[in-house]
Amino acid sequence: MxxxxxxxxxxxxxxxxxxxxAQGYQVTCAxxxxxxxxxxxxxxxxxxxxxxxxPQVDGLGLCRELKRNRETINIPVxxxxxxxxxxxxxxxxxxxxxxxxxxxxxEIAIFLKKIKDIINQYRTGKIAQPMPGILDEKEYLSLxxxxxxxxxxxKVIELENSNKKLEVALSELKTIDRLKDNIxxxxxxxxxxxxxxxxxxxxxxxxETDDAKRKEFSRRCRDALLRENEVIAHLIEAAYAExxxxxxxxxxIHVGNMTNETIKALWPNAQARSIxxxxxxxxxxxxxGDTNQIxxxxxxxxxxxxxxxxxxxxxxxxxxxxxxxxxxxxxDTGIGIPExxxxxxxxxxxxxxxxxxxxxxxxxxGLSIVKYIIEAHGGRIWxxxxxxxxxxxxxxxxxQEET
Ligand code: ADP
Numbered sequence: 001m002x003x004x005x006x007x008x009x010x011x012x013x014x015x016x017x018x019x020x021x022a023q024g025y026q027v028t029c030a031x032x033x034x035x036x037x038x039x040x041x042x043x044x045x046x047x048x049x050x051x052x053x054x055p056q057v058d059g060l061g062l063c064r065e066l067k068r069n070r071e072t073i074n075i076p077v078x079x080x081x082x083x084x085x086x087x088x089x090x091x092x093x094x095x096x097x098x099x100x101x102x103x104x105x106x107e108i109a110i111f112l113k114k115i116k117d118i119i120n121q122y123r124t125g126k127i128a129q130p131m132p133g134i135l136d137e138k139e140y141l142s143l144x145x146x147x148x149x150x151x152x153x154x155k156v157i158e159l160e161n162s163n164k165k166l167e168v169a170l171s172e173l174k175t176i177d178r179l180k181d182n183i184x185x186x187x188x189x190x191x192x193x194x195x196x197x198x199x200x201x202x203x204x205x206x207x208e209t210d211d212a213k214r215k216e217f218s219r220r221c222r223d224a225l226l227r228e229n230e231v232i233a234h235l236i237e238a239a240y241a242e243x244x245x246x247x248x249x250x251x252x253i254h255v256g257n258m259t260n261e262t263i264k265a266l267w268p269n270a271q272a273r274s275i276x277x278x279x280x281x282x283x284x285x286x287x288x289g290d291t292n293q294i295x296x297x298x299x300x301x302x303x304x305x306x307x308x309x310x311x312x313x314x315x316x317x318x319x320x321x322x323x324x325x326x327x328x329x330x331x332d333t334g335i336g337i338p339e340x341x342x343x344x345x346x347x348x349x350x351x352x353x354x355x356x357x358x359x360x361x362x363x364x365x366g367l368s369i370v371k372y373i374i375e376a377h378g379g380r381i382w383x384x385x386x387x388x389x390x391x392x393x394x395x396x397x398x399x400q401e402e403t
Contacts, residue, residue, distance in 0.1 A: 001024070001025050001026065001046050001047075001119065002025070002026045002027075002028070002043060002044070002045040002046050002047075003020050003025045003026065003027050003028075003045055003046065003047045003048075003049065003115075004027075004028050004029075004030065004036060004039060004040055004043070004045040004047070004048045004049070005017060005020070005027060005028070005029045005030070005049050005050075006029070006030045006031075006032070006033065006035075006036040006048065006049070006050035006051060006054070006059065006062065007029075007031070007050070007051040007054070008031050008032055008051065008053075008054040008055060009051070010031075012051065012104075013029050013031065016029075016049065017029055019108060019111070019112065020112075020115075023112060028043055028045065031054070032054045032055050032056045032057060033050075033054060033056055033057025033058055033059065033061050033062035033065070034056045034057050036048070036050065036057075036062055037057065037062060037065055037066075040066065040072060040075065041071070041072070044071075044072075044075070045075060046075070046076075046119065047075070047076050047077075047078065047115070047118070047119060047122075048062075048063075048066065048075055048076070048077045048078070049077075049078045049080060049115070050062055050063065050077060050078070050079055050080070051079075051080060051081060052079060052081040052083065052093075053081065053083055059079050059081070060079070060092070060093065060096050060144065062077075063077045063079065063093075063096045063097055063098050064096045064097065064140065066097070067096065067097035076099040076118060076119070076122045077097065077098045077099060078098065078099060078100045078101075078102060078114075078115070078118060079093045079098045079100070079101050079102070080101070080102035080103070080104055080106070081101075081102075081103070081104060082103070082104035082105070083151060086150075088146075088147065088150070089101075089147055092143050092144065092147055095140075095143070096140065099118055099122065100114070100118055102114065186364065187231075187235070190231045191228065191231055191232075193227075194224040194225065194227040194228040194231070195224070195228055197220070197221075197224035198221045198224040198225050198228065201217045201218070201220045201221035201224065202217075202221050204217045205217040205218050205221065234365045234366065234369070235365070237365075237369050238348065238365045238368065238369055241368070241369055241372040241373075246293065246369075246372065246373060246376060247376070248289055248290035248293055248373070248376050248377055249290045250288050250289060250290065251288075251289065251290065251291050252286050252287075252288065252400050253286060253287040253288070253289055253291050253294055253400070254285075254286060255281055255282075255285040255286065255287055255319045255326060255328070256281040256283075256285060256319075258291065258294065258295050258298065259279050259281055259298065259317055259319065259328075260279070261295070262295060262298045262299050262302055263277050263279060263302070263317070265299065266299065266302050266303060266306060269303070269306050269307075270306050270315070273306065273309070273311045273312075273313075274311055274312045275306050275309050275311070275312065275313050275314065275315060276313075276314045276315070277302070277306075277314075277315045277316075277317070278314070278315070278316050278317070279316070279317040279318070279319075280316070280317070280318050280319075281317070281318075281319045281320075282319060282320040282321060284402060285319055285320070285321065285326060286326075286399070286400035286401075286402065287326040287397045287398065287399060287400055288397070288398040288399065288400040289377045289397050289398065290373075290377070293373045293376075293377075294373070294377070294397060296369075296370075296373065297370045297373050297374060297395065298317075298328070298330070300366045300367070300369070300370050301330040301370065301393045301395075302315065302317070302330055303366070304332075304366065304367075304393075305330050305331075305332035305334065305391070305393075306332075308332065308334040308335050308391070309332050309333060309334035309335075309390075310333065310334060310335065313332065313333040313334055313390075314332070314333045315330065315331070315332045315333075316330075316331045316332075317329070317330050317331075318331070321399055322396070324399055325379065325396040325397065325398060325399050326396065326397050326398070326399050327394060327395075327396050328394065328395055328396075328397075329392055329393065329394040330392070330393050330394075331390065331391070331392040332390045332391055332392075333389070333390040334390050334391060335387070335388070336385045336386050336387035336388055336389055336390055336391055337383070337385040337387065337391055338387050339385075339387075342383065342385065345367055345383055346367050346368055346370075346371040346381065347368060348364070348365060348368040370395075374395045374396075374397065377397045377398065378397075378398055379395055379396040379397040379398070380395065380396050381393070381394070381395040381396075382394055382395075
C-alpha cells in the first residue's frame with residue numbers, strides 16, 4: 001500500500017512518515033503541490049494525504065489537478081489542515097474532490113484508524129468516486145478567494161488582538177518600571193532617614209556634656225533605630241510572604257486582649273497628634289489564628305489609621321462575630337483614599353501618594369503583607385473610603401468557638 005504525504009512542514013512530514021511507515025505503508029513525501037504531482041504521476045500511490053497551505057501549488061490545487069487528470073482521478077486524497085478549519089473550508093475541500101478532511105492535530109490512533117477506514121471504504125466502493133470538474137474554474141476561484149479572504153480577515157483580527165495585548169503589556173511594563181524607580185527611591189529614603197537621624201543624635205550625644213540632654217539624644221537615637229528596624233522587618237516579611245514562608249500557626253486568640261495590647265503599643269503615636277482611639281469588642285470573642293501575625297495586621301491598620309488621620313481625629317476598632325467568622329474593622333476620620341486608587345491598595349509597594357516628597361513615611365508593603373496574612377488564614381480583607389472623610393478597613397478570620 002503506497003501512501004504519498006504532502007506537507008511543507010518538515011516536522012509534520014517526518015512524523016507522518018514514521019507513523020505510517022510503522023503501520024506497513026510504503027510512504028513517499030513531497031514538500032509542495034508541484035513536487036507531489038510529479039511524484040504521484042510516477043509512483044501512482046494508493047492514497048494522498050496533503051496539507052493545504054503550501055508554496056507553489058497548495059493542497060486544494062493539488063487535489064483539483066489530480067481529479068482533472070484521468071490517470072490520477074481515482075487516487076483518494078485526504079486533506080488535513082490546521083488553518084482551514086471551519087465548516088465552509090471543509091465544504092470547499094470536499095468540493096474539489098477530496099475524500100475526507102482532517103483537522104490538525106488529530107490523535108495518532110484516530111488518525112491511523114481513519115486512514116485505514118478510508119482505504120477500505122474506497123476499495124470496496126463504499127465511497128463514491130469523485131466526479132471530475134465538480135467545480136468549474138471560475139466557481140472554484142471565487143470560493144477559494146472567499147475562503148482566503150476569511151483567513152486573512154481572521155488573521156487581521158488576530159493581529160489586532162495581539163497588538164492590543166502588546167500595548168497593554170507595554171503599558172504595564174512602563175508602570176512596573178516606574179514602580180521600580182519609586183520602590184528604589186522609597187526604600188532608600190526609608191532606610192536612610194532613620195539612620196541619618198540616629199547618626200546625628202549619636203554625634204550630638206558624644207559631644208554633649210549635659211547628662212539630661214545626652215540621655216534625650218540617646219533616646220531619640222534609639223527611636224530612630226527602632227524605626228529603621230521596622231522598615232527592615234517589613235522588607236524581610238515581604239520577602240517571606242513572597243516565598244510563601246509566612247505559614248500561620250493556629251492558636252486561640254482573645255480578640256479583646258489583642259486589640260488592647262495593640263492600642264497600647266501605638267498609643268504614643270496617637271497621643272502625639274491628639275487622635276482619639278476607641279474600641280468595641282464583643283465579649284468572649286476568640287479567633288483561630290497566628291497571634292503574632294494577626295496582631296501585626298491590626299498594628300498595621302491602626303498605624304495607618306493614625307498616620308493618615310488628621311490631628312485631633314478619631315479611630316475606632318470594632319470586632320464581632322459574623323457568619324461564623326470574626327470580623328474586625330478599623331475606622332478612621334483621616335484623609336481618605338480616592339476611589340480610583342482603591343483597586344491597587346493591597347498591591348505590593350503601592351502608595352496612594354507615590355511622590356518622593358510625600359508627607360508620610362512607609363514603603364507601601366504593609367497592606368500587601370496584611371492581605372497575604374489574612375488570606376493565609378482563610379479570611380478576607382477589604383476597604384471603603386471617602387476622600388476627606390476617612391477610611392474603613394475590615395477583615396475576617398476564623399472564629400474559635402468556645403469549648
Ligand atoms: P505604607 O508603608 O506606605 O503605609 P501600606 O501598604 O500600609 O504602606 O499602605 C499603602 C498606602 O495606602 C499608603 O501609602 C496610603 O497611601 C494608603 N493608606 C493605607 N491606609 C490608609 C488609611 N487608613 N487612610 C488613608 N490612606 C491609607
